[in-house]
Amino acid sequence: xxxNETLTLTVQRFHPQRQPNTLSMSYTVPKTKTLLQxxxxxxxxxxxxxxxxxxxxxxxxxxxxxxxxxxxxxACAYTPQEGDLIEPLRYxxxxxxxxxxxxxxxxxxxxxxxASHGHKEEMQSIDAAHAITRQSDCILCSAxxxxxxxxxxxxxxxxxxxxxxxxxxxxxxxxxxxSSIMQSIQTNGIWDCTLCGECTTVCPQHIDPKxxxxxxxxxxxxxxxxxxxxxxxxxFDGGFGTPDFGVxxx
Amino acid sequence: xxxxxxxGAGGAGLTAALEAHRAGAKVAILSKSYPTRSQTAMxxxxxxxxxxxxxxxxxxxxxTLQSAHDLxxxxxxxxxxxxxxxxxxxxxxxxxxxxxxxQEGVAQRRLGxxxxxxxxxxxxxxxxxxxxxxxxxxxxxxxxxxxxxxLLNCIVEENHILGITALDIRTSTVKAIAxxxxxxxxxxYSKLYGDFSTNAQGATGDGIAAALRAGxxxxxxxxxxxxxxxxASSSILISESARGAGGLLIDxxxxxxxxxxxxxxxxxxxxxEAIERTGRAYLDIRHLGxxxxxxxxxxxxxxxxxYEGVDCVHALIPIKPAAxxxxxxxxxxxxxxxxxxxxxxxxxxxxAHIHGANRLGGNSLLELVVFGRDTARHALTxxxxxxxxxxxxxxxxxxxxxxxxxxxxxxxxxxxxxxQTFLSKIAYRNAGLFRNEMHLKxxxxxxxxxxxxLPFMGxxxxxxxxxxxxxxxxxxxxxxxxxxxxxxxxxxxxxxxGAHYRSDYPQSHPHFAHPTISWKEQGVLCxxxx
Numbered sequence: 209x210x211x212n213e214t215l216t217l218t219v220q221r222f223h224p225q226r227q228p229n230t231l232s233m234s235y236t237v238p239k240t241k242t243l244l245q246x247x248x249x250x251x252x253x254x255x256x257x258x259x260x261x262x263x264x265x266x267x268x269x270x271x272x273x274x275x276x277x278x279x280x281x282x283a284c285a286y287t288p289q290e291g292d293l294i295e296p297l298r299y300x301x302x303x304x305x306x307x308x309x310x311x312x313x314x315x316x317x318x319x320x321x322x323a324s325h326g327h328k329e330e331m332q333s334i335d336a337a338h339a340i341t342r343q344s345d346c347i348l349c350s351a352x353x354x355x356x357x358x359x360x361x362x363x364x365x366x367x368x369x370x371x372x373x374x375x376x377x378x379x380x381x382x383x384x385x386x387s388s389i390m391q392s393i394q395t396n397g398i399w400d401c402t403l404c405g406e407c408t409t410v411c412p413q414h415i416d417p418k419x420x421x422x423x424x425x426x427x428x429x430x431x432x433x434x435x436x437x438x439x440x441x442x443x444f445d446g447g448f449g450t451p452d453f454g455v456x457x458x
Numbered sequence: 459x460x461x462x463x464x465x466g467a468g469g470a471g472l473t474a475a476l477e478a479h480r481a482g483a484k485v486a487i488l489s490k491s492y493p494t495r496s497q498t499a500m501x502x503x504x505x506x507x508x509x510x511x512x513x514x515x516x517x518x519x520x521x522t523l524q525s526a527h528d529l530x531x532x533x534x535x536x537x538x539x540x541x542x543x544x545x546x547x548x549x550x551x552x553x554x555x556x557x558x559x560x561q562e563g564v565a566q567r568r569l570g571x572x573x574x575x576x577x578x579x580x581x582x583x584x585x586x587x588x589x590x591x592x593x594x595x596x597x598x599x600x601x602x603x604x605x606x607x608x609l610l611n612c613i614v615e616e617n618h619i620l621g622i623t624a625l626d627i628r629t630s631t632v633k634a635i636a637x638x639x640x641x642x643x644x645x646x647y648s649k650l651y652g653d654f655s656t657n658a659q660g661a662t663g664d665g666i667a668a669a670l671r672a673g674x675x676x677x678x679x680x681x682x683x684x685x686x687x688x689x690a691s692s693s694i695l696i697s698e699s700a701r702g703a704g705g706l707l708i709d710x711x712x713x714x715x716x717x718x719x720x721x722x723x724x725x726x727x728x729x730x731e732a733i734e735r736t737g738r739a740y741l742d743i744r745h746l747g748x749x750x751x752x753x754x755x756x757x758x759x760x761x762x763x764x765y766e767g768v769d770c771v772h773a774l775i776p777i778k779p780a781a782x783x784x785x786x787x788x789x790x791x792x793x794x795x796x797x798x799x800x801x802x803x804x805x806x807x808x809x810a811h812i813h814g815a816n817r818l819g820g821n822s823l824l825e826l827v828v829f830g831r832d833t834a835r836h837a838l839t840x841x842x843x844x845x846x847x848x849x850x851x852x853x854x855x856x857x858x859x860x861x862x863x864x865x866x867x868x869x870x871x872x873x874x875x876x877x878q879t880f881l882s883k884i885a886y887r888n889a890g891l892f893r894n895e896m897h898l899k900x901x902x903x904x905x906x907x908x909x910x911x912l913p914f915m916g917x918x919x920x921x922x923x924x925x926x927x928x929x930x931x932x933x934x935x936x937x938x939x940x941x942x943x944x945x946x947x948x949x950x951x952x953x954x955x956g957a958h959y960r961s962d963y964p965q966s967h968p969h970f971a972h973p974t975i976s977w978k979e980q981g982v983l984c985x986x987x988x
Contacts, residue, residue: 223921223923224923225921225922225923226921241691241692241764241765241767242764242765251875251926251927252875252879253875256875256917256918256919256927257918257919257921257927259919259924259925259926260926261491261495261926262659263491263495263658263659263660264495264497264499264500264658264659265658265659265692265694266500266694266695266757266761268499268500268583268586269494269495269496269499269500269658270494270495271491271492271495285764287764303628303923303924304923304924307924307926310492310605311605313492313494314492314597314603314605317594317597318597318598318600321598322594322597322598323552323553323594323595323597323598324551324552324553324591324594324595325598326551327550327551327553330547330550330551331562331563332558332562333558333562334558334559334560334562336558337555337556337557337558340555341555341581344555344580344583344587344590345583345586346590347494347499347586348492348494348590373594376555377553380553380555382550382553383553
């Protein structure tokens with residue numbers, strides 16, 4: 209029974225060893241400041257089998273991202289409301305309850321070769337450093353990936369966080385050679401984004417992957433890459449930072 | 459066979475892995491979570507290095523020594539401080555996105571206890587950006603990672619490391635992984651203080667406890683740094699930069715009570731006393747103004763709003779001190795090797811005699827880069843030269859049987875979560891900032907009782923897939939093991955030094971200007987000052 213002091217949360221549960229393997233369970237918990245506190249309360253006092261990941265409690269480790277009523281949040285930064293439905297992130301294998309296989313954070317960054325490949329210089333101006341500050345705030349929580357509608361139709365899409373990281377290195381004034389990154393984000397990468405902005409909406413770090421992808425498209429055009437979806441080998445010289453050349457269609 | 463197995467994927471582990479890989483070693487990393495979820499990601503302040511002629515390495519050494527209260531090695535500190543500029547260059551070469559100064563160099567700021575602006579930083583995300591930069595390199599280098607594997611024990615024969623056993627968290631199966639050398643980089647044990655710690659969930663000292671069980675010596679476990687300003691209801695860290703910018707500390711009666719910029723241990727104790735005396739303590743940054751707070755302390759504003767329901771632009775922030783960093787760890791020599799041959803340790807889990815009785819802000823990230831790289835080279839040299847004794851599967855069998863027992867034999871009459879909460883409360887009150895013999899012995903009694911009760915606890919989740927109930931029980935076991943060491947050390951150290959404050963012995967004594975060394979003889983804890 210909901211009261212002023214308690215609230216009821218429903219958790220979408222999954223366990224591969226149980227039949228049926230999915231189940232919605234409701235728990236009544238004392239009102240807490242964060243969803244993570246509520247989940248921890250359930251595990252410690254009501255149901256030790258409830259499984260979720262947690263880490264820093266301060267929104268920097270990216271462990272505790274889940275979906276609440278269909279929207280991605282960090283459990284440690286969301287205040288739960290009466291009747292909330294808690295589900296695991298999408299587009300990653302659910303291992304148990306709210307825990308998903310997070311190894312795609314590794315494999316996608318590997319695919320994009322998202323790393324420094326050597327420096328041409330050590331110095332960097334404050335403005336140049338600013339250009340990659342927000343992008344390097346990423347905590348790899350995967351909220352953007354779960355919110356991305358492209359993944360629903362193309363599971364090979366690199367997705368928002370990997371592409372933001374590509375831009376983080378390509379836009380870094382110190383980098384000597386980012387060609388391997390640019391090359392590896394052409395297929396199932398920058399041209400597959402629909403620029404819907406769902407990733408930007410859910411990012412707990414206020415990163416704007418949609419804009420980063422637009423920047424990558426602009427840069428790719430300058431470098432002579434073309435959007436395969438337009439066909440005919442059309443090249444872009446529309447200019448860096450003004451990638452306003454329409455939304456690719458699927 | 460692996461040349462080097464690195465256990466732990468925070469800053470120390472990844473640095474060691476990169477260096478080992480560069481040197482041609484066959485290396486793998488094993489971690490109970492993911493690198494980007496490690497404690498390193500939480501480090502805010504910066505990484506110390508002398509980069510300008512206006513500062514000097516001698517000053518960096520002197521500041522570090524002073525903070526250590528005669529409990530550090532001048533050789534180790536010299537090695538650390540001399541290696542610092544190179545460490546910053548190395549990080550820069552990997553793409554670390556440091557904040558910049560107007561000369562396009564790496565920006566530096568002054569942290570508590572430093573005689574110059576010496577901490578290189580990346581906004582308030584220094585650790586976060588460090589770990590992501592390292593991780594990107596590890597991925598690009600193709601270094602194998604065992605994610606979600608929990609270290610159980612070291613495999614040791616004739617005091618020589620042969621590998622480790624680990625629990626695969628996804629399946630609850632035990633695995634044995636052989637290696638010619640092992641580097642533990644598993645972090646500290648501040649979560650002994652549970653909700654009275656600023657640390658992430660996993661700071662449970664797993665590597666230190668495993669090393670102790672394997673026959674290594676561990677040292678200075680009683681030295682725990684409490685951060686002065688954590689949020690009162692959640693222990694979430696409010697950065698020292700809030701005080702650096704002019705934030706004031708106010709007691710429950712609205713009065714200031716301490717120099718806000720005094721050393722961390724002094725400020726932390728003063729806050730604890732103010733709370734005892736007046737019921738509350740607050741951080742006041744209202745006078746800094748909304749524009750400044752929004753620009754420089756946005757995290758603090760957000761966290762205070764979320765957890766305390768106050769907007770620090772208009773209201774006081776309720777605070778308390780909370781366990782933040784553990785100076786003690788696995789006793790290592792100048793090569794980073796423990797008393798077990800081939801078992802190395804680096805980072806917060808090691809005691810390289812850098813921090814002594816009190817860590818200086820900005821030195822822990824530095825330690826993991828400088829010593830992470832050095833330790834990797836020493837571990838590789840060891841791996842190339844040593845001739846290990848023959849392996850057998852005794853440890854694997856023992857650990858498999860133990861995991862089976864956790865599921866099926868332990869009786870579950872006692873709830874370990876309740877015991878964990880209870881322990882954290884009494885540890886904070888009686889073995890925290892202020893200690894005395896009677897209180898410490900009381901807590902030790904509780905810890906020894908809990909040790910006896912472990913077989914009457916166990917896991918309630920009986921299925922093998924991703925069983926975090928089991929992982930948390932194993933972590934609790936490690937905490938209980940280290941709690942005993944902490945308490946025995948704190949009881950025997952009848953003096954006050956840095957973070958260890960005995961209200962019954964408030965002065966330092968030269969007799970105790972030595973590390974507390976602990977080890978086990980046939981399962982029995984032994985302790986000496988050496």
